[in-house]
Amino acid sequence: MSKPLSTLLRREQVAFLMRDKRAWGDHLDRVRAFLGEGLQAADPARPVLILGAGSGLEVPWDLAPRDTTGWDADPWSRGWTALRHHRWAPWVFDDLTGGLADLEAAARRAVAEPWSGHRRDRDTAAKRLAGLLPSLHPDPAPLRAWIAARRPGTILVANVLGQFGVVAERLVETAFGGAPWLSDPERVDLLAEALEAWTGRAVRAFLGALPASGSDLWLVHDRAVVFSGEALDLGPWEHDWARHLCSEGPSVDASDALAGVDVLPILARHGLEVTRKERWIWPLAPGQRHLVEALALRRMG
Numbered sequence: 001m002s003k004p005l006s007t008l009l010r011r012e013q014v015a016f017l018m019r020d021k022r023a024w025g026d027h028l029d030r031v032r033a034f035l036g037e038g039l040q041a042a043d044p045a046r047p048v049l050i051l052g053a054g055s056g057l058e059v060p061w062d063l064a065p066r067d068t069t070g071w072d073a074d075p076w077s078r079g080w081t082a083l084r085h086h087r088w089a090p091w092v093f094d095d096l097t098g099g100l101a102d103l104e105a106a107a108r109r110a111v112a113e114p115w116s117g118h119r120r121d122r123d124t125a126a127k128r129l130a131g132l133l134p135s136l137h138p139d140p141a142p143l144r145a146w147i148a149a150r151r152p153g154t155i156l157v158a159n160v161l162g163q164f165g166v167v168a169e170r171l172v173e174t175a176f177g178g179a180p181w182l183s184d185p186e187r188v189d190l191l192a193e194a195l196e197a198w199t200g201r202a203v204r205a206f207l208g209a210l211p212a213s214g215s216d217l218w219l220v221h222d223r224a225v226v227f228s229g230e231a232l233d234l235g236p237w238e239h240d241w242a243r244h245l246c247s248e249g250p251s252v253d254a255s256d257a258l259a260g261v262d263v264l265p266i267l268a269r270h271g272l273e274v275t276r277k278e279r280w281i282w283p284l285a286p287g288q289r290h291l292v293e294a295l296a297l298r299r300m301g
């Protein structure tokens with residue numbers, strides 16, 4: 001992993017940990033209970049894998065079987081986890097999308113002429129990158145190789161799926177030396193659209209890699225980010241997250257954290273059935289509430 005990429009992930013983690021967590025109590029209780037249930041239900045005779053393990057804020061490592069491996073590309077994540085949980089777990093620091101290095105290289109090629117180093121103006125560079133992105137197909141090869149070699153019985157996906165798009169955006173902004181997104185809602189932002197499509201491919205490829213070992217899956221992720229400030233609640237379960245949200249206002253200003261990818265149909269295709277599904281609202285910061293989705297699945301029969 002390149003130095004700028006690991007620095008970026010470390011900074012994101014620091015920013016996450018520095019946030020005011022006073023309103024996080026309900027989220028932390030629910031996410032720890034959900035992931036804790038996954039760890040307790042795990043077959044201790046088979047390896048367990050925790051993806052997006054981070055600093056262990058959301059992961060009750062004391063419930064993790066002995067052969068549990070953490071996976072997070074933030075170079076400090078394992079140390080933070082050791083400080084928090086007094087456990088020096090085996091760890092993998094690879095990129096879970098398998099595509100960030102190519103994305104970073106494409107962004108650099110778009111921003112500056114490779115032959116002269118001359119920086120292109122922002123519009124030209126943005127158009128160039130928007131044109132390059134469709135040829136990039138993130139492939140989580142290290143994850144697939146790990147799963148094939150170790151055959152985990154349980155995989156926890158601990159709030160990392162919704163980060164793929166965020167990290168991709170930060171990476172592009174770093175290469176451009178600032179946000180290249182168009183602020184005029186009347187204009188089509190080709191780069192933003194192309195990056196959203198890249199994120200969708202990354203999410204789909206990642207989900208497609210998980211079921212290979214026949215493991216039970218416990219996934220927690222941001223399903224949506226809500227920016228408007230009206231009172232929000234959840235009605236009876238609806239598969240479509242936008243219909244699950246109830247608000248007092250005429251419409252909710254929310255963005256899809258998974259680039260429009262529907263998680264369950266992808267996993268169901270691999271013969272997995274849902275054993276738990278829940279959603280809750282996490283007030284992450286003023287003006288930013290996340291709709292969190294927790295899904296547990298196991299192989300049918």
Ligand SMILES: C[S@@+](CC[C@H](N)C(=O)[O-])C[C@H]1O[C@@H](n2cnc3c(N)ncnc32)[C@H](O)[C@@H]1O
Pocket residue numbers: 009010013016052053054055056057058059071072073074077094095096097098100158159160163164167
């Ligand atoms: C919201 S945090 C999850 C926090 C974590 N579950 C905990 O208990 O502390 C997202 C984590 O995903 C990691 N991450 C984001 N994108 C990643 C990627 N492409 N590959 C590997 N890890 C990634 C970040 O480093 C961060 O630790």
